[in-house]
Amino acid sequence: MKIAVAKEVREGESRVAMVPELVGKLTALGYEVAVEPGAGERALASDEDYEGAGAQVTPDAFHGAALVVSVQPLEPSAVRRLAAGTATLSFLPATQSPELVADLRDCGVTAFAMELVPRISRAQSMDALSSQSLVSGYRCAIVAAGLLRRFFPLNMTAAGTVPPAEVVVLGAGVAGLQAIATCKRLGAVVRAYDVRAAAAEEIRSMGAVAIDLELETLEGTGGYAREMTEDRAARQRDLLAPYIANADALITTAAVPGRQAPLLVTAAMVEQMRPGSVVVDLAAESGGNVEGAVPGQVVRIGNAQVWGGANVPSQMPGPASKLYAQNIVNLVTLMTRDGAFDPDFDDEIVAGSCVTHGGQVRHEPTRALLEGVQ
Structure with a gap:
């Protein structure tokens, strides 16, 4: 055959x-x-x-x-x-x-x-969503480091000390965890958030700080989070706003195949970020986690460059x-x-x-x- x-x-x-x-x-x-x-x-x-x-x-x-x-x-x-x-x-x-x-x-x-392909133990070796998300997570961390015009790691020299970049990652699935791991390898200080209860331990296992918003967790099926109400989403955005404002780079990775990506970050939140900051929205093709992100383009919102992902695994073929x-x-x-x-x-x-x-x-x-x- x-x-x-x-x-x-x-x-x-x-x-x-x-x-x-x-x-x-x-x-x-x-x-x-x-x-x-x-x-x-x-x-x-x-x-x-x-x-x-x-x-x-x-x-x-x-x-x-x-x-x-x-x-x-x-x-x-x-x-x-x-x-x-x-x-x-x-x-x-x-x-x-x-x-x-x-x-x-x-x-x-x-x-x-x-x-x-069902997300069960026996099918893990056949799970192309996970394998391609691994590539996407790595790629979006590299994109963030490339767009940010400062060091990711701490540098101590005779001429002075350069502090490490502050990175916030939203979503701690396969792509998010790989983004966290890559940013940590590059020396950044990383904080991350996910609505699933189990994610906090996974975030810490990668060496990042798990952001605790003291909101109810949203466990779903197949390893994905369940959809949140608009009230819950608005409260979450309010609580995340100061973390995002203090970040040099924001990476968002929250998406579920076949569904609209949740809006996690408004344009007003991005406008509070510092000059030279970077936003990487891996979910731009499915509606975007970040308001105003455009798939395949870099746009400016306030002081930040916002990179919208488009077929990201294909960028590392x-x-x-x-x-x-x-x-x-x-x-x-x-x-x-x-x-x-x-x-x-x-x-x-x-x-x-x-x-x-x-x-x-x-x-x-x-x-x-x-x-x-x-």
């Missing part, structure tokens, strides 16, 4: 779904691997690298493939070229892409969404691709039986990540949305 690796065509996407060093893991499972020409170029993987790893590089990579892997979902024109029964594995924001899901259904394609490809390999291994791609839909990981199969939409929220549209 053949696995095809798609060349990403979406603007700004630099990752690739499979890297040459992991091709051997797929061939060891019994697969042929076919790669579209140039698929890995932006992740610094050449066609020759893939061929050296045992893959075939061909413009007809999709022909006869049992499975097509990609980072972004395939374009509708590519979906319509797939034979019925072909499977796809990619990120697929199903409820935000109902027309694409309808195409997948009508073409008889079995589509799996990486962001729907090499490591992001390698981590994502390992997630793919682990998931494909789970779905392989007797040398063939044969997903077991009684398995909760397989069932939970499936969007379409057998001409049906299996993802309940998307099915309800499509039925409502139709």
Whole structure:
């Protein structure tokens, strides 16, 4: 059976779904691997690298493939070229892409969404949201350090002492914890806040100070926080305001896939920050944690430069691709039986990540949305 690796065509996407060093893991499972020409170029993987790893590089990579892997979902024109029964594995924001899901259904394609992999212990090695958040957290800390025109670490010299930068991180999921860890490695003084009770200990374990606002915690499911009321949000913003005003750099990372990012910081709060301060909003694409942040742009609010994240993992395509490809390999291994791609839909990981199969939409929220549209 053949696995095809798609060349990403979406603007700004630099990752690739499979890297040459992991091709051997797929061939060891019994697969042929076919790669579209140039698929890995932006992740610094050449066609020759893939061929050296045992893959075939061909413009007809999709022909006869049992499975097509990609980072972004395939374009509708590519979906319509797939034979019925072909499977796809990619990120697929199903409820935000109902027309694409309808195409997948009508073409008889079995589509799996990486962001729907259940967040359970057995699926940790397949959790692409976490692996890509790791990259994003590191990247946003580096961006903050690069934009801030002062040292992150304490410096004591014969000419005098330069105090360390003060960094505040909002959100202590995978991205937030990695941002904290990276800022600490760079020598900054870091304070962080998250609405989940367990987060305070995780923040302290990274060497940061956990901000305690003495508000009720908001534990949700799947490791995410539950939504807060507007009164609770307003009170939280009031209590966070002095911490943000005193920060040299603010990094916000609070987001839940498929939902609007919570507004944590108003423009008025940013305007209280000191001259030369920096704000990095990792959630800008999903509505933004910071009022006025623009995805893919640096804007000025008061005295601060505000950097809005846009496809942040793609800004580090090499490591992001390698981590994502390992997630793919682990998931494909789970779905392989007797040398063939044969997903077991009684398995909760397989069932939970499936969007379409057998001409049906299996993802309940998307099915309800499509039925409502139709």
